[in-house]
Amino acid sequence: MNIALLGYGKMGKTIEQIAIKRGHNVVLTIDKDDKNYDITKADVAIDFSVPTVAYNNISNCINNNVPVISGTTGWLDKYDDAVALCEEKKGAFIYASNYSLGVNIFFELNKTLAKMMSNLKQYNVSMEEIHHTQKLDAPSGTAISLANDIIENHEGFTNWKLDENGKKTIPITAKRIEDVPGTHTVTYESEVDTINIEHIAHTRQGFALGAVIAAEWIAGKTGVFTMNDVLNIG
Numbered sequence: 422m423n424i425a426l427l428g429y430g431k432m433g434k435t436i437e438q439i440a441i442k443r444g445h446n447v448v449l450t451i452d453k454d455d456k457n458y459d460i461t462k463a464d465v466a467i468d469f470s471v472p473t474v475a476y477n478n479i480s481n482c483i484n485n486n487v488p489v490i491s492g493t494t495g496w497l498d499k500y501d502d503a504v505a506l507c508e509e510k511k512g513a514f515i516y517a518s519n520y521s522l523g524v525n526i527f528f529e530l531n532k533t534l535a536k537m538m539s540n541l542k543q544y545n546v547s548m549e550e551i552h553h554t555q556k557l558d559a560p561s562g563t564a565i566s567l568a569n570d571i572i573e574n575h576e577g578f579t580n581w582k583l584d585e586n587g588k589k590t591i592p593i594t595a596k597r598i599e600d601v602p603g604t605h606t607v608t609y610e611s612e613v614d615t616i617n618i619e620h621i622a623h624t625r626q627g628f629a630l631g632a633v634i635a636a637e638w639i640a641g642k643t644g645v646f647t648m649n650d651v652l653n654i655g
């Protein structure tokens with residue numbers, strides 16, 4: 422496949438290595454100053470850029486009939502617009518806050534645990550995410566997905582907040598530490614004990630491999646999909 426990389430930073434470069442190893446061609450690498458490029462050279466585009474440009478990158482692909490995989494976080498106020506555009510243009514689009522197989526298994530574990538804890542009022546839930554110091558958004562997209570999945574599956578919680586407690590609120594703490602690829606911990610705590618579930622990414626390879634697998638999967642399809650469709654889990 423001919424792949425365009427929209428965003429050629431830490432993730433873009435890791436994705437390039439994996440895509441080439443899997444026999445693909447990287448035909449475009451786009452960064453901040455690249456403006457008048459021809460996206461139609463690509464069979465599929467993979468966007469790992471910055472929150473302020475993700476929607477423009479995605480809509481440009483959809484408008485030019487190029488399937489697009491987006492992993493950029495922090496732009497979800499525009500997600501419904503991207504879905505509507507994709508449906509209108511009969512395009513192909515996937516957004517995932519986290520493309521790694523391990524985190525997608527962790528998402529399922531988190532939903533199951535939330536259902537199990539739903540009637541156990543003695544447990545409070547909280548969440549911590551740790552990432553490298555260059556990360557622009559907080560909390561992470563993955564932490565937001567985890568919190569929304571708890572809200573959907575647990576009667577006791579209706580919202581999440583960064584660094585804030587509240588009766589029906591899931592408090593999320595975001596820590597920034599040099600070189601950490603991504604760690605997410607969900608904690609249920611009662612007076613007598615603590616239950617933690619945790620995912621620790623050791624490198625960015627898992628995120629990048631998942632994004633390339635999603636790009637391979639979407640070829641020839643039309644619609645808005647999730648990683649559950651790609652991995653056939655959930």
Ligand SMILES: NC(=O)C1=CN([C@@H]2O[C@H](COP(=O)(O)OP(=O)(O)OC[C@H]3O[C@@H](n4cnc5c(N)ncnc54)[C@H](OP(=O)(O)O)[C@@H]3O)[C@@H](O)[C@H]2O)C=CC1
Nearest residue numbers: 428429430431432452453470474492493494518519520628
């Ligand atoms: N869903 C997932 O599995 C994962 C998601 N992410 C997310 O992916 C995004 C990128 O992460 P990461 O690679 O670590 O970040 P980087 O900062 O290393 O890379 C982002 C790149 O986007 C570039 N960029 C800026 N403006 C544009 C533009 N208009 N068009 C295209 N590219 C542009 C930046 O260029 P410049 O430096 O010149 O500004 C930079 O090279 C983040 O939102 C992060 O949260 C990260 C890992 C996994």
Ligand SMILES: O=C(O)C1=N[C@H](C(=O)O)C[C@H](O)C1
Nearest residue numbers: 494518556561562563602603
């Ligand atoms: O910025 C990152 O690095 C990461 N961002 C994603 C997120 O916000 O959840 C995924 C992963 O944790 C790495």
